[in-house]
Amino acid sequence: MISVEEAQAQVLARITRLAPQRIDALDALGCVLATDVVSDIDVAPFDNSAMDGYAVQAADTVGATDEAPVILRVVDHIAAGIMPARDVARGEASRIMTGAPVPVGADSIVMVEHTAGLENGGSTGGTVAIGRPATAGDHIRRRGEDVRIGDVVLRAGEVVGPAAAGLLAAVGAAFVEVYRRPVIAVVSTGDELVGVTDIPGPGQIRNSNSYSLAAQVLDAGGIPMMLGIARDTEAATRAVLERAPEFDLMVSTGGVSMGDFDVVKDVLEQIGEMDFWKVAMRPGAPQTYGTIGGTPFFGLPGNPTSTMVGFELFVRPAIRKMRGFTELARPRTHALLVEDIRKKSDRRYFMRGRIERAATASPGAPAYEVGLSGAQSSAMLTAMHHANCLISLPEGESSFAAGSVVECIRLDMEEGTP
Ligand code: AMP
Ligand code: MG
Secondary structure (H helix, E strand, C coil), rough: CCCCHHHHHHHHHHCCCCEEEEEHHHHHHCCCEECEEECCCCCCCCEEEEECCEEHHHHHHCCCCCCCCCCEEEECCCCCCCCCCCCCCCCCCEECCCCCCCCCCCCEEHHHEEEEHHHHHHCCCCEEECCCCCCCCEECCCCCCCCCCCCECCCCCCEECHHHHCCCHCCCCCCCCCCCCCEEEEEEECCCCEEECCCCCCCCCEEEHHHHHHHHHCCCEEEEEEEEECCHHHHHHHHHHCHHHHHCEEEEEECCCCCCCCCCHHHHHCEEEEECCCCCCECCCCCCEEEECCCEEECCCCCCHHHHHHHHHHHHHHHHCCCCHHHHHHCCCEECCCCECCCCCCCEEEEEEEEEEEECCCCCCCEEEEEECCCCCCCHHHHHHHCCCCECCCCCCCCCCCCEEEEEEEEECCCCCC
């Protein structure tokens, strides 16, 4: 048996970032950029008004108050999207809307709230009363104040979020180079398995692992391909596992322990190479890893929670590495245990837990507390569903009393979150 850290290191040693791909910017959400993105224009592209109001010369408005306003002639009405028809000279103003180009001659905008339309309602040909003095530059958004032409607006290695999508659009980058999402084959093994829409007969259970695994693949940013159920014979299992090279990665569940019909390991050794098959951990010691025709292969154990914990510890970091992420580990938080826990000392335990902010924290003590999220049998999924963390209990120790400080792997937080 190897340690969890050794197993994780062996996995990542074989995994490489996938090739960059040019895709529609909208499909890039959540992906890592492979190249810098440079702006083809200034943003804002021209000086424009930040307010609905009047474009004026500040010198005309000196001393203006509501009681003693300055009266200006209105010479133009400028909507967003059109160019001014007239310049603004001394004694003149142009009615202007937010986002409209500032006319030549004007150096400031007076908000409409500080004006009163007189003749002609303050429209072109009429007059407007200005009730506040303006300072040059007031409410004008300058050309290039956000981004200058030639600026790098997004850097290789950055993740595309909603704001990045907006920036890409603003600088005309309809397509971007990102590390593509790996296509991941999901295989379940077992003679006892029936489909999700089937009523299980005697001795049968529904194939829930394909669903939880496919969901974990999606959650990690991969594209799951459901290859169905392989029956527990070498021939049937080989027929499915041989397809691994069609994909970027293959994950199977079941058939990796000591049972008479556990054939996944044997098939892996026949058609591929096995790096390890047992990790000093619970749940799910028989975590199998190798390659088939060069494609990474994970033979996860069959018990539903063992499958999910194995995915979380070994497969998810691999998918993230393929996607170009450098942050591969979930955040960890220290917390005070709220109940006694016993374990075997020869392996690492990953217990399903709920971590919460402590109601009262003494100085120097962790600000969080954690308890088990339900029954810890690896055959049960309920506690995994209620968990927001895995309580990582190190090998070499066998009991943890309430009040001990333990380390929690935050399933509720993305890698790279502080
Ligand atoms: P195995 O490692 O194949 O012996 O499976 C261990 C346990 O997990 C057995 O109780 C199986 O019935 C169960 N199991 C295996 N595969 C699945 C699956 N795809 N969905 C739900 N349970 C499974
Ligand atoms: Mg089985």
